[in-house]
Amino acid sequence: MSLPHALLTSLAERPGSGSELASRFDRSIGYFWHATHQQIYRELGRLEEAGWIESLPAESGRGRKRAYRILPAGKKELRRWIAESENPTPLRDELMVRLRAEAVLGPAGLEAEIERRLALHQEKLDLYREIEARDFPEDPASRTARLQHLVLKAGIAQEQFWVEFSREALDILGPSKRK
Amino acid sequence: MSLPHALLTSLAERPGSGSELASRFDRSIGYFWHATHQQIYRELGRLEEAGWIESLPAESGRGRKRAYRILPAGKKELRRWIAESENPTPLRDELMVRLRAEAVLGPAGLEAEIERRLALHQEKLDLYREIEARDFPEDPASRTARLQHLVLKAGIAQEQFWVEFSREALDILGPSKRK
DNA sequence: ACAACCATGTAAGTAGTTACATGATTTA
DNA sequence: TAAATCATGTAACTACTTACATGGTTGT
Numbered sequence: 461m462s463l464p465h466a467l468l469t470s471l472a473e474r475p476g477s478g479s480e481l482a483s484r485f486d487r488s489i490g491y492f493w494h495a496t497h498q499q500i501y502r503e504l505g506r507l508e509e510a511g512w513i514e515s516l517p518a519e520s521g522r523g524r525k526r527a528y529r530i531l532p533a534g535k536k537e538l539r540r541w542i543a544e545s546e547n548p549t550p551l552r553d554e555l556m557v558r559l560r561a562e563a564v565l566g567p568a569g570l571e572a573e574i575e576r577r578l579a580l581h582q583e584k585l586d587l588y589r590e591i592e593a594r595d596f597p598e599d600p601a602s603r604t605a606r607l608q609h610l611v612l613k614a615g616i617a618q619e620q621f622w623v624e625f626s627r628e629a630l631d632i633l634g635p636s637k638r639k
Numbered sequence: 640m641s642l643p644h645a646l647l648t649s650l651a652e653r654p655g656s657g658s659e660l661a662s663r664f665d666r667s668i669g670y671f672w673h674a675t676h677q678q679i680y681r682e683l684g685r686l687e688e689a690g691w692i693e694s695l696p697a698e699s700g701r702g703r704k705r706a707y708r709i710l711p712a713g714k715k716e717l718r719r720w721i722a723e724s725e726n727p728t729p730l731r732d733e734l735m736v737r738l739r740a741e742a743v744l745g746p747a748g749l750e751a752e753i754e755r756r757l758a759l760h761q762e763k764l765d766l767y768r769e770i771e772a773r774d775f776p777e778d779p780a781s782r783t784a785r786l787q788h789l790v791l792k793a794g795i796a797q798e799q800f801w802v803e804f805s806r807e808a809l810d811i812l813g814p815s816k817r818k
Numbered sequence: 819a820c821a822a823c824c825a826t827g828t829a830a831g832t833a834g835t836t837a838c839a840t841g842a843t844t845t846a
Numbered sequence: 847t848a849a850a851t852c853a854t855g856t857a858a859c860t861a862c863t864t865a866c867a868t869g870g871t872t873g874t
Contacts, residue, residue: 461832461833462731462733462736463833463834465733465736465737465740466736468740469736469739469740469743472740472743472744473739473743477853477854478853478854478855479852479853479854482853488739489736489739490729491730491735492730492731492732492734492735492736493730493731493732493733493735493736494729494730494731494834495834496834496835496836497853497854497855498834498835498836498854498855498856499833499834499835501853501854501855502855502856505855524841524842524853524854525842525852525853525854526853526854535744538740538744539744539747541737541740542737542740542741542744542747542748542749543747543748543749543751543752544752545752545755546733546752547759548732548734548756548759548760548801549731549732549733550669550673551670551671551672551673551797552641552671552672552673552728553671553672553727553728554641554644554672554725554728555727556670556671556672556790556793557641557644557645557648557668557671557672558644558720558721559786559789559790560648560652560667560668560786560787560790561644561647561648561651561717561720561721562721562786563782563783563784563786563787563790564648564651564652564783565651565714565717565718565721568718568721568722569721569722570721570722572722573722573723573724573725576724577727580726580727581727603742603811604742604743606811607738607739607741607742607808607811607812608739608742610738610804610807610808610811611735611738611739611742614735614800614804617800617804618730618800621793621796621797621800622727625789625793625796628789629786629789632782632785632786632789633786640860640861642861642862656825656826657825657826657827658824658825658826661825674862675862675863675864676825676826676827677826677827677828677862677863677864678861678862678863680825680826680827681827684827703825703826703869703870703871704824704825704826704870705825705826
């Protein structure tokens with residue numbers, strides 16, 4: 461389970477509130493780890509109780525922004541976790557199940573959905589490339605920057621894969637409609 | 640949620656018992672959808688209750704193999720589901736979180752884990768390629784075979800991606816030890 | 819007939835999702 | 847000052863995981 465450590469990582473990069481963390485999970489960290497705001501708030505509470513992070517603004521009820529930052533104990537825990545061993549999360553993609561289902565049952569209207577997916581992945585690919593052009597314009601960089609760039613490039617490669625895959629699938633499903 | 644439809648697909652391809660389905664989930668269907676035997680047995684019960692599949696051997700308690708096959712209602716449901724629209728499952732990979740953590744905290748011993756992952760993915764890649772050579776030796780094939788081949792090729796592309804990615808990561812993490 | 823294994827299943831716990839609620843801040 | 851939005855949070859539910867249990871089958 462990586463959510464607590466994803467949050468620790470994000471807070472190690474820069475302190476922030478729950479909503480700020482939630483929007484970071486739609487970008488950088490979010491290329492490979494997703495979380496909703498409900499998960500994030502719950503987990504921030506646990507992390508604070510564990511003594512790994514602290515919240516800055518004194519007391520406040522709801523609706524008030526509350527900034528968190530990582531504590532030394534949190535950094536220590538994160539460092540310990542980095543070297544841990546864990547098997548890769550098994551892949552899960554319903555589209556593949558649908559393809560095998562259509563393979564065995566015959567045409568059942570999968571084309572439209574794949575075209576929709578193609579557009580989604582193309583859009584995300586464009587976005588990631590913009591981010592890359594903006595954040596990593598130069599080639600030789602620090603170890604930190606090279607690692608962050610590597611993760612972004614992995615996101616780009618994934619989206620590229622899906623774009624190409626969708627095109628191939630459309631070629632098989634409906635060759636007549638393709639130019 | 641795709642597990643019930645993954646099972647329906649697998650049973651549409653060929654009837655089988657729970658344990659047979661479980662082992663298929665380590666291959667073909669399992670390239671992109673994973674399930675443990677506990678999930679599978681539970682879900683088979685639900686599918687039978689829904690009237691989408693039936694179990695053949697009359698009455699029998701535990702320890703006795705029970706073969707299931709898909710019913711017309713199950714095929715109808717599967718066909719309906721194929722054309723449904725669903726957003727891609729968000730990616731989740733702890734290794735990426737670890738890389739960003741190591742990027743921000745500095746060297747913390749991630750290399751060994753990446754080498755382990757590299758070996759795992761290389762092994763899986765070799766396995767998939769064997770399966771490809773055995774099951775899809777010829778090029779022009781039926782629509783069904785082309786779709787099944789496409790899904791396998793996607794699995795191959797994924798493992799290839801991870802192998803290349805791991806090598807790049809090692810280049811950044813420990814350039815001295817690479818030849 | 820005993821051991822080892824195989825197939826099926828139960829139980830408890832955890833992570834993640836969906837729907838909804840409430841107080842604060844900004845905007846019309 | 848009312849409406850819309852933002853930030854935080856609660857509650858209920860579902861999928862998935864881990865650990866364990868039991869009845870059959872197979873091999874010696």
